Amino acid sequence: MWQLPAHAQQKPGAEKELQQVQQEIKQTEQQLRQQRRQLQQAEKTLQQADKALAEAALKVRQTTLRKQQLEQESTRLDTQQKQLQQQLTEQQTLLAAQLKSAYSMGQHDYSRLLLNQQDTGKLERVLTYYQYFNQARMQQLATINQTVQDLEQVVAKLAAQQNLITRELNALEQQQQQLTQARASQQESISELQALLAKQGNQLTYLRQNESSLQDTINELRRLAELSKDMAGLGAGKGKFPWPLKGSLLQRFGQSRQGANASRGILIQGINGANVQAIADGRVIYADWLKGYGWVIVLDHGAGFMSLYGHNQTLLKQPGDRINAGEAIALVGASGGQADPGLYFEIREKGEAVNPLLWLNRP
Template identity: 80%
Template sequence: MPPSHSKTPFIIWQLGLLVFCCVFFSTAQAQQKPQAERELQQLQNQIKRTEQQVKQQQRQLQQAEQKLQQADKALAEASGKVRQTSQRKQQLEQESAKLEKQQAKLQQQLNEQQTLLAAQLKSAYSMGQHDYSRLLLNQQDTGKLERVLTYYQYFNQARIRQLAKINQTAQDLAHIMAKLDEQQQLLARELSALEKQQQQLQSARSSQQDSVQQLQALLKQQGNQLSYLRQNESSLQNTINELRRLADLNKDMSGLSSGKGRFPWPLKGQLLQRFGQNRQGGMPSRGILIRGINGSNVQAIADGRVIYADWLKGYGWVIVLDHGAGFMSLYGHNQNLLKQPGAQVTSGEAIALVGASGGQADAGLYFEIREKGEAVNPLSWLSRQ
């Protein structure tokens, strides 16, 4: 066995190796620590930038939605003014037509009265060509004189009455003509206002289209169209749930069951999207989309009561009718609403105007039927076109 003093160099060597390893690893660790901290700092900065980008995108999206809502409201206001002015113009035209008929009738009466007066004057003149002057000088035939004087008195009274009629007719005719002239001036002003309002309507429609394109481009750029549609769907469902709660209080209507398959279409037009068909973004549709013409009437499919009439994100101007027994019908993307909550409507009555509100590129009507809050296929309830 070797002596113990022979192990000393080996132990010293091991201790040296251990010290070297400690120093080496400490040095390596010291060198790696700043790099790890730098990478962590870079990651944290990247996270902050991403969060800022997301917040900026959310602000942009919110601003685009607000612009779209403002454009939809401006368009609704402009179309409402055009509709009111058009109705006023139609009333003025009808009143003008009545006044023109009265004018023609009075003119005819005046012509007849003038003809009758001329005949009376001619008759009086003819009588005057006889022996009237002689009769006045001839005191022998007093009976004949009295008769002639009586005839002349009758003629004079008739002429006075006829002249009074002519005078009254002329006054009436002058009044009618003045009123007709006033109506024509009013009509000219209404037409001028209508032209300006139609220009405002066109400007509002262009603004709406710009907002729609901006919103769609932003959604495409951010790649969150599906999320946006889900938010809209959730907003609609929450609204429907609240409306259903309110509708449950209404017990005076029988619902839609008895007329299934026979209800009139709310709008005649091409069917662009069917129930359950995937919309842009991959969400299944809870209703149908019907192509329409801007400003044309949207009609109620059945008797009901308006329980909602307002702007709803993703659906624009929406009106909802309660038909009783848990049935509701929903009409979206309208240009303007013609009824307010609480109004009673009948089947076929105009309740809105076709538009492209809520982010639609083209004019059309989004239509749903809900039974106890659940969307059902509207085509099963509507008659065949």
């Protein structure tokens, strides 16, 4: 019987195998697209959680400051109330002494002198004397009345302040609850993102993408920073600048992050809500959420120097704000996918990362 050549017999099998490979490639591409969508959704959810947490933390800070101001004003009014009360007591004592003195001089003599006008000189002296006492009494009474009115106003203001403090405390309690819920949502989003990255095996790629995104941002900021001509930079204070946050060093400059590129900054352990302070005078040139680094604020110090503060809970300053050394610019947090609160800190000189530990004073 005539048979097909061997290569002709193999062709249908090869075509079938090719179709299977093409189908597997198609399925793999579909899985990759689905994974990208899941990752993008996880990143979006994390960003939303970070934003909700930042807003809640900022409200708590503002209400806390407002409450402190009200308490200070309440203390001032309370002191003023005590002073006015003391003045009133002194004025009443003085008036009582004046009345007693007038009585002891003898109202009877005054009455007899009016009826008996033989000694006109003495009459004039007594009239002058009583006129003086009457004027003194009237003045003292007017002073007492004014003090009483002032005291009533202070008491009313104090009561109003206490009501305001009570309302602020109630608002603060509600905001603290919102803050707790926002933190829980953030931690849930972080866990979801980390689990997804681990499942997909994309942790290293994700970190490298984050570093690339940060570098692109820094390059753009460097261009903006070159416009600053009125600041001297950081060169003169090398090794003397204060730490932006007091805490343990979790990651050093140049240390590898889970197999990714060497870190261009340091990671300092912190407590949620603690102040992040500017290391030197500067101007805010960036204040926004950045993938992988959360809420980031960047200061331009002039002469090509910039400092970067990341993973914040919320930002306290806006682009264009002038900043003094030691001023609070953000609150410590764990935004951008961090499991624990801390501060990521960089110093850049003409766009290149330098070791911050060489610029900061020894803790």
